[in-house]
Amino acid sequence: MAKNVVVIGGGIMGLSSAYYLQKSGHQVVVLDKSEMNGGASYVNAGYLTPSHIVPLAAPGMMAKGLKYMFNSSSPFYLKPRFDRDFLKWAWYFHRSSTRQKVERAIPVIARINVLSKALYEEMHQSGDLGNFQLEKKGLLMLFKSEESGAEELEVMKRVQGLGLEAKAVDKVELRELQPGLNSDIQGGIHYLCDAHTTPTQLMERFKSFLPQAGVEIHTGTTVTGFNSNGNTLTGVHTTKGFFEADEIVMASGAWSPLLSKKLGVNLPLQAGKGYRIDVDRPTPVRIPAILMEAKVAITPMDGFTRLAGTMEFSGINHHIRKNRVEAIARLTEQYYDAFKIEPAELQSAACGLRPVTPDGLPYIGRVGSWKNLCLATGHAMMGWSLGPVTGKLITEIISGDKPSMEMTAFHPERRF
Numbered sequence: 001m002a003k004n005v006v007v008i009g010g011g012i013m014g015l016s017s018a019y020y021l022q023k024s025g026h027q028v029v030v031l032d033k034s035e036m037n038g039g040a041s042y043v044n045a046g047y048l049t050p051s052h053i054v055p056l057a058a059p060g061m062m063a064k065g066l067k068y069m070f071n072s073s074s075p076f077y078l079k080p081r082f083d084r085d086f087l088k089w090a091w092y093f094h095r096s097s098t099r100q101k102v103e104r105a106i107p108v109i110a111r112i113n114v115l116s117k118a119l120y121e122e123m124h125q126s127g128d129l130g131n132f133q134l135e136k137k138g139l140l141m142l143f144k145s146e147e148s149g150a151e152e153l154e155v156m157k158r159v160q161g162l163g164l165e166a167k168a169v170d171k172v173e174l175r176e177l178q179p180g181l182n183s184d185i186q187g188g189i190h191y192l193c194d195a196h197t198t199p200t201q202l203m204e205r206f207k208s209f210l211p212q213a214g215v216e217i218h219t220g221t222t223v224t225g226f227n228s229n230g231n232t233l234t235g236v237h238t239t240k241g242f243f244e245a246d247e248i249v250m251a252s253g254a255w256s257p258l259l260s261k262k263l264g265v266n267l268p269l270q271a272g273k274g275y276r277i278d279v280d281r282p283t284p285v286r287i288p289a290i291l292m293e294a295k296v297a298i299t300p301m302d303g304f305t306r307l308a309g310t311m312e313f314s315g316i317n318h319h320i321r322k323n324r325v326e327a328i329a330r331l332t333e334q335y336y337d338a339f340k341i342e343p344a345e346l347q348s349a350a351c352g353l354r355p356v357t358p359d360g361l362p363y364i365g366r367v368g369s370w371k372n373l374c375l376a377t378g379h380a381m382m383g384w385s386l387g388p389v390t391g392k393l394i395t396e397i398i399s400g401d402k403p404s405m406e407m408t409a410f411h412p413e414r415r416f
C-alpha cells in the first residue's frame with residue numbers, strides 16, 4: 001500500500017531512502033534544514049569499502065583516543081568535556097571495543113557493505129542518475145612502517161577469508177600501479193573489492209532525479225517537533241509549516257539524537273568531524289589510497305583529487321581546525337613525490353560530521369515506542385558506502401517486505 005513518507009534529512013541516507021521508497025510507489029517528502037550542498041555526504045572520500053570490516057570500536061581504540069586527547073592536530077581526537085551524553089557514549093564505546101564483539105560485527109559489516117556495493121552498481125546500470133563516476137580500481141593501503149604492514153596483512157587475510165578480493169603488493173609492483181610514490185613507502189595492500197565515486201556529483205544527480213520522479217525536496221526546512229495520536233506519529237512541525245505523514249524516516253545524521261529525544265528515544269550517537277581538501281589540478285594520484293600512518297584518505301575523483309581525514313569528537317560544530325587541515329596536507333606530501341598542497345587549497349578546506357554509534361554499527365529500523373518511525377543513521381565512516389542498502393532496507397520495512405538481510409545487529413535500541 002502506498003504511504004506518505006516524510007524523510008528528515010537530505011544526506012546520502014535520506015536521498016537513498018527517498019530513491020527506493022519512490023521506486024516502491026510511496027509518496028515521499030524530504031525535509032532538510034540546510035541548502036543540501038555541504039556536510040558529511042558532500043565532503044567524504046567517496047570510497048565504497050567492503051574491505052573495511054573492522055568497526056571503529058576495536059580493542060586499543062579507546063587508549064589511542066585518550067593518548068591523543070590533548071593533541072588537537074592528531075588524526076583521532078577526543079575533545080575533553082563533561083557532557084553526560086558524550087561520557088555515556090564513551091563508556092558504551094569502551095564496552096563495545098572487545099575482541100568478541102568485533103568478531104561478531106565483522107561478518108555483518110562485510111555483508112551489508114557487499115550488498116550496498118551491488119546496489120550502487122545496479123543504480124549505475126539503471127541510468128536513473130546518469131553516468132556518475134563508479135570506478136573499480138580498488139583501494140590501496142600504503143604503509144611506511146613494518147608494524148603497519150603487518151597489521152594490515154592480518155586484515156587482508158580476514159577480508160580474503162570472507163571471499164573478497166585483496167592482495168599484498170611489494171615496492172616494485174606498487175610503483176607500477178601508482179607512480180610518483182615516495183621511496184619510504186614499504187608496500188601496500190590492494191583491496192580490489194573496493195570502488196570509488198565522486199560524492200558531490202552523485203548528490204547533485206540525486207537532487208535532480210528525485211523531484212522529476214515525484215519526490216518533494218524542501219531545503220531550509222528544519223524539523224522542530226512531532227504530532228502523534230497514541231503510539232502513531234501523524235506528522236512533523238517545521239520552520240516552514242506542518243507536514244502530514246503515514247511514516248517518518250529519521251535520516252538526520254549527527255543531529256538525530258536531538259530529534260529522537262523529542263520522541264523519548266535515547267540514541268547514543270556522537271558527531272565525528274572529518275575534513276576534506278580538494279585539489280583541482282592534475283596530481284600524481286591514480287588509485288585511491290589510505291596513507292596508513294598519516295590516516296589520510298586520498299581519492300582521484302571526477303576532475304579533481306580529494307584528501308580526507310581526521311576523526312574529531314568535539315560535539316556538533318563546523319569549526320575548522322587549521323592545524324589539523326595543515327597536518328593532512330603535510331602528511332600527504334610525505335607519501336607522494338612532487339605533490340604540494342597550495343595555501344589556497346588549504347583555505348577552502350571543508351568539514352562534515354559523521355554520525356558515530358558506540359559499536360560502529362548503524363541504527364537501521366523501527367523503535368519500540370512508535371509504530372511508524374524508522375531510523376536510518378549512525379553509519380560513521382561507512383555512511384557513503386552504505387547509503388543504497390540503508391535506503392533499500394528502510395523501504396522494505398515500510399512496505400512490509402522481507403528485508404534483504406538479517407537486521408538484529410542494527411536495532412536502534414540495542415544494548416551496549
Ligand SMILES: Cc1cc2nc3c(=O)[nH]c(=O)nc-3n(C[C@H](O)[C@H](O)[C@H](O)COP(=O)(O)OP(=O)(O)OC[C@H]3O[C@@H](n4cnc5c(N)ncnc54)[C@H](O)[C@@H]3O)c2cc1C
Binds near residue numbers: 255381386
Ligand atoms: C571527511 C569524511 C570522509 C568520509 N569518507 C567516507 C568514505 O570514503 N566512505 C564512506 O562510506 N563513508 C565516508 N564518510 C562517512 C559518510 O560521509 C557519512 O557516514 C554519511 O555521509 C552520513 O550520511 P547521513 O545522510 O547520515 O548524514 P548527513 O550527510 O550529515 O545528512 C544529514 C542531514 O540531516 C539534516 N538535518 C539534521 N537535523 C535536521 C532537522 N532537525 N531538520 C531537517 N534536517 C535536518 C542535515 O542538515 C543534513 O543535511 C566520510 C565522512 C567524512 C566526514
